Amino acid sequence: MVDAQQDWIARDHAVNWHPYTQMKTATVIPIVKGEGAYVYDADGKRYIDAVSSWWVTLHGHAHPYIAERVSKQLYQLEQVIFAGFTHPPAIALSERLLQLLPSRQAKAFYSDNGSTAVEVALKMAVQYAYNLGQPKNKILAFRNGYHGDTFGAMSVSARGRWTAPFHDLLFETIFIDVPNQDNIEALKHIVDQHQQQLACFLYEPLVQGAGGMLMHEASYLSSLMAHCRACNVLLIQDEVFVGFGRTGTLFAANQLAEQPDMMCFSKGLTGGTMPLGLTTCTQKIYDVFYHDEKSRALFHGHSFTANPLACTAALASLDLLLLESTQQNIQKISQLHHEFVATVREHRQVRQVRSCGTILAIEWEIGQESSYFSDLQQRLYVFFLEHGILLRPLGNTVYLVPPYSISEEDLRYIYACIIEALKEFQST
Numbered sequence: 001m002v003d004a005q006q007d008w009i010a011r012d013h014a015v016n017w018h019p020y021t022q023m024k025t026a027t028v029i030p031i032v033k034g035e036g037a038y039v040y041d042a043d044g045k046r047y048i049d050a051v052s053s054w055w056v057t058l059h060g061h062a063h064p065y066i067a068e069r070v071s072k073q074l075y076q077l078e079q080v081i082f083a084g085f086t087h088p089p090a091i092a093l094s095e096r097l098l099q100l101l102p103s104r105q106a107k108a109f110y111s112d113n114g115s116t117a118v119e120v121a122l123k124m125a126v127q128y129a130y131n132l133g134q135p136k137n138k139i140l141a142f143r144n145g146y147h148g149d150t151f152g153a154m155s156v157s158a159r160g161r162w163t164a165p166f167h168d169l170l171f172e173t174i175f176i177d178v179p180n181q182d183n184i185e186a187l188k189h190i191v192d193q194h195q196q197q198l199a200c201f202l203y204e205p206l207v208q209g210a211g212g213m214l215m216h217e218a219s220y221l222s223s224l225m226a227h228c229r230a231c232n233v234l235l236i237q238d239e240v241f242v243g244f245g246r247t248g249t250l251f252a253a254n255q256l257a258e259q260p261d262m263m264c265f266s267k268g269l270t271g272g273t274m275p276l277g278l279t280t281c282t283q284k285i286y287d288v289f290y291h292d293e294k295s296r297a298l299f300h301g302h303s304f305t306a307n308p309l310a311c312t313a314a315l316a317s318l319d320l321l322l323l324e325s326t327q328q329n330i331q332k333i334s335q336l337h338h339e340f341v342a343t344v345r346e347h348r349q350v351r352q353v354r355s356c357g358t359i360l361a362i363e364w365e366i367g368q369e370s371s372y373f374s375d376l377q378q379r380l381y382v383f384f385l386e387h388g389i390l391l392r393p394l395g396n397t398v399y400l401v402p403p404y405s406i407s408e409e410d411l412r413y414i415y416a417c418i419i420e421a422l423k424e425f426q427s428t
């Protein structure tokens with residue numbers, strides 16, 4: 001008799017190449033079903049999806065409301081070219097989103113994922129200056145940032161082992177630290193020095209996700225944004241990860257005193273059900289492309305731009321997100337995270353613990369024993385899987401980004417397992 005689970009694994013290994021994975025040493029778990037905060041493998045084992053499947057799932061897996069809406073749309077119109085044509089789901093989605101955004105965002109430009117949403121924003125910023133007859137081609141970005149894996153997005157993200165093979169092909173970016181009380185004046189000075197060449201400042205607001213769930217204060221970011229604006233440096237706010245409730249407010253922008261010129265969305269945009277990217281911009285940006293001369297247009301597009309099914313999923317996800325009960329869940333998760341931070345802050349194995357809305361991060365103290373801890377990430381990953389929890393540590397940082405539908409019981413179970421792990425994986 002063939003074990004179903006082993007069969008899937010063998011067939012997968014024969015044909016599939018997985019993302020961010022050394023295939024020689026990797027193991028994969030075949031998942032055959034999702035429901036709420038859980039995913040189930042082929043053996044029927046249940047895992048709590050504590051990272052929302054790479055930060056995308058907002059309302060739980062296989063949500064019946066989203067499934068029904070997308071299914072209906074599938075019989076109505078599955079896809080149509082978005083150049084020269086439009087359709088109701090894209091119109092309705094842009095209308096609703098632009099109204100919800102706490103900034104002066106006036107136009108929506110669709111693509112397929114977070115990286116392309118960033119590429120579009122970068123091209124808008126650079127061509128904005130070009131169309132004005134004052135070309136600028138430098139980008140300002142944060143150290144430890146992450147904006148995607150395409151060449152443009154890689155160029156403005158932190159450089160590391162992953163990007164090393166491509167370094168000669170990446171364009172030069174001006175990197176600065178995230179702002180705080182001590183460095184804010186120095187950062188403004190860097191903006192002053194480069195303002196003639198700076199097309200834009202691109203940043204992840206409040207939380208730098210892939211960089212290790214690093215957090216910074218809204219007030220200093222707002223201050224830096226205001227300074228960029230005064231220097232005519234366009235602001236691109238990458239809310240691909242933090243958008244749609246992650247930081248406790250609908251958007252990170254709700255916590256900032258200053259508003260961006262462009263915004264990027266993906267991940268939670270469709271509630272995590274379908275790929276969709278979105279770049280929004282203010283009227284000021286749009287107007288510089290709006291002209292009798294054809295060459296002033298933004299020549300960018302993807303085959304599946306504004307796919308009707310993905311737009312419908314996004315509309316359904318928005319309905320769920322705006323429910324009073326969902327908003328209460330977001331506040332509840334934020335509150336429980338906050339309490340857990342206070343509980344483990346003094347633990348000797350905790351170097352630092354922090355939370356922002358529904359995002360929680362715990363950095364392991366690894367001391368000098370780096371050899372013992374060189375495989376900490378993998379050991380923690382396996383430890384949590386054995387406890388029925390899907391967590392994917394970033395180096396020595398364990399983080400939680402749960403779907404908003406997660407139960408208090410499951411959340412408390414995860415906290416308890418983290419405390420158990422803190423006891424099990426000790427550096428001293």
Ligand SMILES: *Cc1c(COP(=O)(O)O)cnc(C)c1O
Binds near residue numbers: 113239240266267
């Ligand atoms: C994940 C991410 C991206 C890239 O999105 P993809 O859909 O994976 O291409 C861009 N910016 C931020 C902040 C992200 O977290």
